[in-house]
Amino acid sequence: MPELPEVETTRRGLLPLLGQTVSQVVIRNPSLRWPIPAHLTETLKHQPLLELSRRGKYILARFESGTLLLHLGMSGRICLLAKDEPPAKHDHFDLHFADGHVLRLRDPRRFGAVLWAGQVPEEHVLLKVLGPEPLDESFHGDWLYQQLRNKTAPIKNVIMDSHLVVGVGNIYASESLFRAGVDPRTAANKVSRKRCGKLVEEIKATLRDALRAGGSSLRDFFGADGNPGYFQQEYFVYGRTDASCKVCGLPIQSIRLGQRSTFFCRRCQR
DNA sequence: AACGAGACCTGGCAGC
DNA sequence: TGCTGCCAGGTCTCGT
Numbered sequence: 001m002p003e004l005p006e007v008e009t010t011r012r013g014l015l016p017l018l019g020q021t022v023s024q025v026v027i028r029n030p031s032l033r034w035p036i037p038a039h040l041t042e043t044l045k046h047q048p049l050l051e052l053s054r055r056g057k058y059i060l061a062r063f064e065s066g067t068l069l070l071h072l073g074m075s076g077r078i079c080l081l082a083k084d085e086p087p088a089k090h091d092h093f094d095l096h097f098a099d100g101h102v103l104r105l106r107d108p109r110r111f112g113a114v115l116w117a118g119q120v121p122e123e124h125v126l127l128k129v130l131g132p133e134p135l136d137e138s139f140h141g142d143w144l145y146q147q148l149r150n151k152t153a154p155i156k157n158v159i160m161d162s163h164l165v166v167g168v169g170n171i172y173a174s175e176s177l178f179r180a181g182v183d184p185r186t187a188a189n190k191v192s193r194k195r196c197g198k199l200v201e202e203i204k205a206t207l208r209d210a211l212r213a214g215g216s217s218l219r220d221f222f223g224a225d226g227n228p229g230y231f232q233q234e235y236f237v238y239g240r241t242d243a244s245c246k247v248c249g250l251p252i253q254s255i256r257l258g259q260r261s262t263f264f265c266r267r268c269q270r
Numbered sequence: 271a272a273c274g275a276g277a278c279c280t281g282g283c284a285g286c
Numbered sequence: 287t288g289c290t291g292c293c294a295g296g297t298c299t300c301g302t
Contacts, residue, residue, distance in 0.1 A: 002296085003295060003296090033278070033279095033297085057297095071297095072295090072296090073278095073295095073296055074279090074297095075279085075296095107279095107280095109278085111297080126298095152273080153272075157273090157274090160296095160297095162296085169296070170295060171295060172295095216295075258274075258275095274300105274301095274302090275300090275302105276298105281294090282294090283292090285292105
């Protein structure tokens, strides 16, 4: 489900919880990608939520005792309930708050994660290896160009690697490459400095546009407030196999790259 | 070091 | 209706 815009939309939907105190932690099924630490039921009890931030596709919830990391994997979703409700089949984890609010994680495929990061979350093994945020100024064309010098993998695979830059998943990789006019199959080290600049610009623009639309709702994404996103209506290529290119009219092609579906226009992207 | 394939899971859908 | 196979928004781990 979630790429950067969906995770950020989720984080924003949780902001009403800031300052609220945890009254209870419920772990119904700890077996997500990694086991949910059992100690959370004690560690988080009576702790006020101090801050909600995001790093890549992780949501960071800071408490005095440390920071909780939430990752939605492929199918995860967090809803903010005004009061407790009977849990559904794949509702694996809850944070109950003193004012009655419930943060509930639902994740059918269980590729998501709930982890404890202690006092210095940036040092957590999963976070410290992450590349820059795509919307930061440190992510720019010349920097990307340098990073690609020794990479022969297809450019699409490379921009989806969170160790290089975070937040660009399968949808927004295809969309950004279309907007930049770059063929997703191009070997990364064959992308010129100028086109790296254009690509960075379009990654940023695509993510910002998606954020503005509240993310994309394909199957199961809804923000924490329960509202869907609308960005899928603006897709140029993703999921549009054989439909005509919105720019030149040629049928959109779909191929597999790195075991992922990839969509592009063979005239607009070279 | 970089790359590609496999792994982890469940649910939805198309096709027979 | 029921079965089978394929697909899905992520990303770590392993073998080459």
